[in-house]
Amino acid sequence: QVQLQESGPGLVRPSETLSLTCTVSGGSISGYYWAWIRQPPGMGLEWISYIHQDGETKQNPSLKGRVTVSADSSKNQISLNLNSVSAADTAMYYCARFIGSGSRWFDPWGQGTLVSVSS
């Protein structure tokens, strides 16, 4: 059974870069799409970006090009970098898998990691 675990600093200063890692266990990252999704406290869900192990990526235009995602097959990890953060980026950040271009529902999800942006 595939399991996902997000990790990274819980506090980031404004204008700096948020960096998170998603470690996948119980299966390979190869052949699947891996997404980042966030949820501000008490609010709804926002898709951020995805990456396929072959390097294909896409990001939500709402993030205005601030997102970089990467995949490391040797470590079975997916990474997210979000630059120039502000308080509006404070959220629970989740990684999740989807199967393919016609099957873009998310399953499973990691437990999430809370990131606060504050000086």
Add this chain to the structure above:
Amino acid sequence: EIVMTQSPATLSVSPGERATLSCRASQSVSSRLAWYQQKPGQAPRLLIYDASTRATGTPARFSVSGSGTEFTLTISSLQSEDFAVYYCQQYDDWPLTFGGGTKVEIK
């Protein structure tokens, strides 16, 4: 961007009663719709995909009707473990978008 609108925002239901949740898309998403359940302090869990296909482990009391722009998630007889927030998500077009959620609470 396809805007997903869920209603009501909060639904108060007694255990054993039926709950009906609505999800509306700003343009047709065909059957490319998923539903998730989120309990406090937990990540969302996939319930339904392709508009009406139950994910592994989703009880039969969860059903969905609709296609295009109007979808309804029905929980036929609410159990204690069903009180949660429910989100719909379209995957017909980029960016992938979610509705604002419906909280199902105990009446």
